[in-house]
Amino acid sequence: MAVAAAIACRLLRLRAAGAGGHWRRLRGAGLPRGFLQPASAGEDAAQWRRVAHFTFQPDPEPLEYGQTQKMNLFQAVTSALDNSLAKDPTAVIFGEDVAFGGVFRCTVGLRDKYGKDRVFNTPLCEQGIVGFGIGIAVTGATAIAEIQFADYIFPAFDQIVNEAAKYRYRSGDLFNCGSLTIRAPWGCVGHGAVYHSQSPEAFFAHCPGIKVVVPRSPFQAKGLLLSCIEDKNPCIFFEPKILYRAAVEQVPVEPYNIPLSQAEVIQEGSDVTLVAWGTQVHVIREVASMAQEKLGVSCEVIDLRTIIPWDVDTVCKSAGLETENLKMLTLSSWERQSVIKTGRLLVSHEAPLTGGFASEISSTVQEECFLNLEAPISRVCGYDTPFPHVFEPFYIPDKWKCYDALRKMINY
Amino acid sequence: MQRHDVASVTNAPIVAPRAFSPRDTQKVGGVALAVWVVGGCGCPVLHSMKKMLAAAVSRVLGGGAQKPASRVLVASCNYSNDATFEIKKCDLHRLEEGPPVTAVLTREDGLQYYRMMQTVRRMELKADQLYKQKFIRGFCHLCDGQEACYVGLKAGANPSDHAITAYRAHGLCYAYGLSVQSILAELTGRRGGCAKGKGGSMHMYGRNFYGGNGIVGAQVPLGAGVALACKYKGSNEVCLTLYGDGAANQGQIFEAYNMAALWKLPCIFICENNRYGMGTAIERASASTDYYKRVNFIPGLRVDGMDVLCVREAAKFAADYCRSGKGPIVMELQTYRYHGHSMSDPGISYRTREEIQNIRSKSDPIMLLKDKMLNNKLSSIEELKEIDVGVRKEIDDAAQFATTDPEPPLEELGHHVYNNNLPFEVRGTNQWIKFKSIS
Numbered sequence: 065m066a067v068a069a070a071i072a073c074r075l076l077r078l079r080a081a082g083a084g085g086h087w088r089r090l091r092g093a094g095l096p097r098g099f100l101q102p103a104s105a106g107e108d109a110a111q112w113r114r115v116a117h118f119t120f121q122p123d124p125e126p127l128e129y130g131q132t133q134k135m136n137l138f139q140a141v142t143s144a145l146d147n148s149l150a151k152d153p154t155a156v157i158f159g160e161d162v163a164f165g166g167v168f169r170c171t172v173g174l175r176d177k178y179g180k181d182r183v184f185n186t187p188l189c190e191q192g193i194v195g196f197g198i199g200i201a202v203t204g205a206t207a208i209a210e211i212q213f214a215d216y217i218f219p220a221f222d223q224i225v226n227e228a229a230k231y232r233y234r235s236g237d238l239f240n241c242g243s244l245t246i247r248a249p250w251g252c253v254g255h256g257a258v259y260h261s262q263s264p265e266a267f268f269a270h271c272p273g274i275k276v277v278v279p280r281s282p283f284q285a286k287g288l289l290l291s292c293i294e295d296k297n298p299c300i301f302f303e304p305k306i307l308y309r310a311a312v313e314q315v316p317v318e319p320y321n322i323p324l325s326q327a328e329v330i331q332e333g334s335d336v337t338l339v340a341w342g343t344q345v346h347v348i349r350e351v352a353s354m355a356q357e358k359l360g361v362s363c364e365v366i367d368l369r370t371i372i373p374w375d376v377d378t379v380c381k382s383a384g385l386e387t388e389n390l391k392m393l394t395l396s397s398w399e400r401q402s403v404i405k406t407g408r409l410l411v412s413h414e415a416p417l418t419g420g421f422a423s424e425i426s427s428t429v430q431e432e433c434f435l436n437l438e439a440p441i442s443r444v445c446g447y448d449t450p451f452p453h454v455f456e457p458f459y460i461p462d463k464w465k466c467y468d469a470l471r472k473m474i475n476y
Numbered sequence: 477m478q479r480h481d482v483a484s485v486t487n488a489p490i491v492a493p494r495a496f497s498p499r500d501t502q503k504v505g506g507v508a509l510a511v512w513v514v515g516g517c518g519c520p521v522l523h524s525m526k527k528m529l530a531a532a533v534s535r536v537l538g539g540g541a542q543k544p545a546s547r548v549l550v551a552s553c554n555y556s557n558d559a560t561f562e563i564k565k566c567d568l569h570r571l572e573e574g575p576p577v578t579a580v581l582t583r584e585d586g587l588q589y590y591r592m593m594q595t596v597r598r599m600e601l602k603a604d605q606l607y608k609q610k611f612i613r614g615f616c617h618l619c620d621g622q623e624a625c626y627v628g629l630k631a632g633a634n635p636s637d638h639a640i641t642a643y644r645a646h647g648l649c650y651a652y653g654l655s656v657q658s659i660l661a662e663l664t665g666r667r668g669g670c671a672k673g674k675g676g677s678m679h680m681y682g683r684n685f686y687g688g689n690g691i692v693g694a695q696v697p698l699g700a701g702v703a704l705a706c707k708y709k710g711s712n713e714v715c716l717t718l719y720g721d722g723a724a725n726q727g728q729i730f731e732a733y734n735m736a737a738l739w740k741l742p743c744i745f746i747c748e749n750n751r752y753g754m755g756t757a758i759e760r761a762s763a764s765t766d767y768y769k770r771v772n773f774i775p776g777l778r779v780d781g782m783d784v785l786c787v788r789e790a791a792k793f794a795a796d797y798c799r800s801g802k803g804p805i806v807m808e809l810q811t812y813r814y815h816g817h818s819m820s821d822p823g824i825s826y827r828t829r830e831e832i833q834n835i836r837s838k839s840d841p842i843m844l845l846k847d848k849m850l851n852n853k854l855s856s857i858e859e860l861k862e863i864d865v866g867v868r869k870e871i872d873d874a875a876q877f878a879t880t881d882p883e884p885p886l887e888e889l890g891h892h893v894y895n896n897n898l899p900f901e902v903r904g905t906n907q908w909i910k911f912k913s914i915s
Contacts, residue, residue, distance in 0.1 A: 188725050216691065219691075219728070255613040259691060417904040450893075452674065453614060453675065453676040454673055454676075454883055455889045
């Protein structure tokens with residue numbers, strides 16, 4: 065029984081490994097030998113752990129914003145913060161260890177450039193950091209707070225939900241903390257375990273008054289972060305930490321904005337709509353190409369970008385024809401005259417299934433487009449357990465699980 | 477090669493011959509300590525403890541009998557049984573008197589402390605090595621340099637006292653009785669680990685030891701709660717609640733101080749001040765770096781955390797204070813860590829190598845104890861070297877186990893989420909793959 069489990073483990077791991085090179089190497093070595101090796105065989109153990117569950121796919125170089133430079137995600141964030149501090153004399157950046165550059169190097173060089181009264185460390189107190197940030201924002205200065213890991217945002221949950229989100233509402237628009245932006249590294253990273261891998265966007269989705277944004281790439285990150293900072297509402301900006309170094313792209317040096325509450329259709333298709341955000345977008349992009357190649361299915365891939373308030377319009381138009389009574393019509397450059405009908409929707413995220421944001425998307429889309437759906441909406445998410453330590457490769461919704469769900473949806 | 481003193485075996489020798497397992501060593505030492513401390517306990521308990529002691533002693537005799545008698549007798553004359561040391565006076569806050577300024581160290585205790593500290597040191601260095609070889613992944617926070625704190629706390633408190641700490645937990649785990657094997661296996665995520673491989677570095681638990689907690693400062697209210705349970709049950713136990721200098725600025729710690737003082741909970745708040753909260757020096761993080769004076773209404777002690785005797789006496793003093801019903805007490809241990817905050821921190825970007833070297837050469841806890849013992853004829857270089865060799869072997873064996881033990885089976889992914897009588901299925905990913913949750 066244990067042997068069967070071990071073999072099954074190895075099989076799943078091989079499938080989950082993703083990168084073709086690894087798969088081929090084992091094939092060449094003779095698969096049976098691969099099966100019978102103990103799971104903890106030294107070199108091999110180290111090998112498969114290094115393989116990520118996604119491949120970052122950079123977008124083509126943007127030409128409309130001027131000169132671009134090759135940057136990875138943390139450099140794009142630094143660039144955005146640099147632009148903000150330059151443009152807005154009241155902007156301050158604070159958080160744990162931001163002065164020397166931050167644990168992920170997102171604030172490197174800013175203290176030297178702008179001074180220690182604008183980029184400073186706080187003691188170890190998340191509730192204090194956010195509360196303090198709300199205070200700064202209420203007086204009109206721009207506060208950019210950093211929470212070291214999204215997992216540590218919970219001591220500050222009360223401040224965000226009860227103080228920041230409700231300020232404008234409860235004061236009848238007399239006061240607001242709109243110039244507050246909170247940044248936090250987010251999502252699984254391969255070895256984060258329980259307290260360095262969480263994706264808490266669903267907790268904040270339940271709170272009207274704040275905006276939650278998750279970028280998928282350096283170009284998106286810089287534009288979205290600048291929009292968040294300039295937006296007159298408190299925003300939480302989650303940065304996928306696994307992409308900090310892995311995602312490299314050409315990013316404009318000058319500041320530019322990407323509008324919030326607008327999803328982006330990365331790839332157009334006609335059979336299935338796939339929705340995700342952050343790192344998971346790259347996973348579903350790969351799933352889309354797998355589906356095209358193996359099943360001849362044309363997938364539409366949507367990056368949600370803003371979690372709340374989310375772009376109901378784009379997703380519904382994609383998943384269902386003739387959507388009536390759309391509650392949030394946003395004017396966007398992506399509005400199309402011809403509506404794409406797929407009738408099938410798959411939403412994927414790393415956070416646990418129950419109460420994850422996919423449930424909100426699923427329930428809204430079925431409300432709006434019930435008669436146009438060809439199959440039940442599929443959600444491929446993490447399990448309803450705490451984020452595991454050794455079991456991470458099995459926990460995350462990798463491309464094989466998404467592909468499997470897609471196939472079952474096609475054959476419904 | 478010197479052998480331990482078989483003639484005075486009634487004092488429960490601690491140095492382990494090859495036949496003696498390290499766990500037995502601790503058990504014998506622990507039992508001896510317990511017998512000495514718990515003296516006034518009910519007869520049946522004492523009797524059973526004496527039986528355990530006798531059993532352990534007979535095992536030693538059995539093991540030692542193979543050695544030639546002449547060599548053994550030669551050894552017995554060379555060591556003194558105990559020595560008295562002057563220890564640094566603790567700074568006091570709202571206390572008239574503090575722990576004593578002299579401490580008696582017996583030979584057995586000295587050897588035990590040495591062995592324990594050396595084991596913690598070697599274990600941390602082995603964990604460093606395994607991390608660099610990628611057997612351990614994730615986050616690994618090492619505590620070498622702080623060994624005296626853990627060994628001293630354990631020595632000063634009762635065996636039945638409770639403890640809870642943050643993520644720099646391996647040393648305290650070992651002091652609280654977890655074997656090196658189970659610690660290293662937990663680090664590598666194998667089923668032989670103390671949390672069955674599901675916790676990792678930051679989540680290790682044992683008897684009366686509540687972990688191993690990832691969120692900074694969150695364990696302090698928990699510790700106060702454990703103290704409340706001790707008081708409520710009337711079990712005369714205290715709870716050692718450890719946190720760091722970085723955590724000392726968390727709001728929930730002050731909430732815990734208030735509750736503990738209000739309800740006079742037997743909670744010892746112990747701040748391990750190793751001068752840096754991750755990369756931030758205490759002067760830059762705290763408005764007041766006198767962590768023992770943080771609370772106006774709770775008395776405090778500042779203790780030299782590099783001297784195991786200092787820590788032991790202070791722990792005894794603090795535990796007695798709490799046990800007498802006077803309420804909580806704060807203890808600040810001034811200590812130092814040689815490694816960086818975690819394995820991804822080289823540890824030299826915010827402090828100089830000279831500083832680390834300075835501490836290593838002047839106040840290394842193992843070196844201090846060794847000098848004390850050698851200068852007062854409590855032991856000899858050869859004997860201590862023998863302990864080193866034994867420790868090294870133990871660690872190597874444990875590492876071997878930790879790298880070859882299988883990982884927990886996949887079915888366990890869903891286990892222990894809730895406590896439920898009937899197993900239920902954990903949803904996720906898609907409707908077709910579910911894991912059973914059993915607990």
